[in-house]
Amino acid sequence: MLKRKIVILKLYALTILGKNSKKADLLRKSGLFAEYGRGGYWHPAWIPSYPELIHIGNNVSVAADVRLYEHDLVRRMWICDPGYKGSEVPYYTGEIYVGDNSIIGARSIILYNVSIGKNALVAAGSVVTKNVPDYAIVGGNPAKVIGDTRKLYNKRISNK
């Protein structure tokens, strides 16, 4: 889709100009996403293939090299294999939700059919395959709950 390609070119331009803070606004105004809330941050010079399946809440921060995978290629396995009716297998996609105030850490992957709650934190390098509760900190591959952002807030505000 042409509109999507233009948005990606603009993301590249903002990256080269060092204007990462303008990217979330660009995505919100593009109208390509199912939902894209106010006041967030988007670092990657990349958007999903089907942004119409992605719901981003308010004040969501998406760090460098994050990927939201809302589709897969698995159907190709069966297309050329005579033992299967591959062409009858539907192309697979699923929606992704990211709740208000959540942080998606650098190099993380969020898979289809995942809902990330509000005020959640996905640690850098995570692969998120299941829903993430509100306030949870998740990390690892596959990602597991490893903490609570309310406790992290208390720790950080007292260390200031």
Next chain:
Amino acid sequence: MLKRKIVILKLYALTILGKNSKKADLLRKSGLFAEYGRGGYWHPAWIPSYPELIHIGNNVSVAADVRLYEHDLVRRMWICDPGYKGSEVPYYTGEIYVGDNSIIGARSIILYNVSIGKNALVAAGSVVTKNVPDYAIVGGNPAKVIGDTRKLYNKRISNK
């Protein structure tokens, strides 16, 4: 090697032109790989340093940002360290095999000395350090068996 660099430049060009579906054909015809089967899909604008160690079957799909690491840098550890005879340690490489109809999910890493069977599925973001049986679904880091593509087929064909 000059031929390898030209192939990489062509992969970049196909990426910019949005012609990802032409990449597998380019790699097969390049003759650089130990083996590169018919009818597959290759998304990355990247090829391994030593494609002559990589065996790709027929109808193999390789998603975005996949890496096949057929060598490592470990020998460097001992070259400058006087406690070791580093210069006598051989440069380390190993072969990688990917069987017919298999899918290598986005951002996965396949390490040297790994054979991936036929009709296998490597989930997005996996790091594959051991052999993958035919029909296995593997995921995680390190990747473990988490399912069977024959069951996945039944699930997807019935959901159509």
Next chain:
Amino acid sequence: MLKRKIVILKLYALTILGKNSKKADLLRKSGLFAEYGRGGYWHPAWIPSYPELIHIGNNVSVAADVRLYEHDLVRRMWICDPGYKGSEVPYYTGEIYVGDNSIIGARSIILYNVSIGKNALVAAGSVVTKNVPDYAIVGGNPAKVIGDTRKLYNKRISNK
């Protein structure tokens, strides 16, 4: 910072010219890092946002696509959320140390407040969240100790 941007442009130029072996020297001479030892190897066309928090020993090898994350974005969670005094939460950073002769494998992530010992090996694709002892081989996400580089040396020198 302008000096940092110039170094990144030079890293891109060396990448395009295929002169990866010149990158470590460029970073050492840049003076941007807290410490950058002699005789190493640096492959990524990337440096951390705050290299002044990164300590690299002598003869350290950093493979393709490695990231050293010395800061996070978490503070943003609380800035726009009225339930929190987000603007009082300090911006979070932490130092990273990599000891002499260590190898950081391709696509690995090293997080803040991590010290990697001497002659350690971080396997490809690892996410390192805790300190790594001297001579340890770590792998996985989160990374765990999976071997010893002294044993690996004996194995590789005898296989030559």
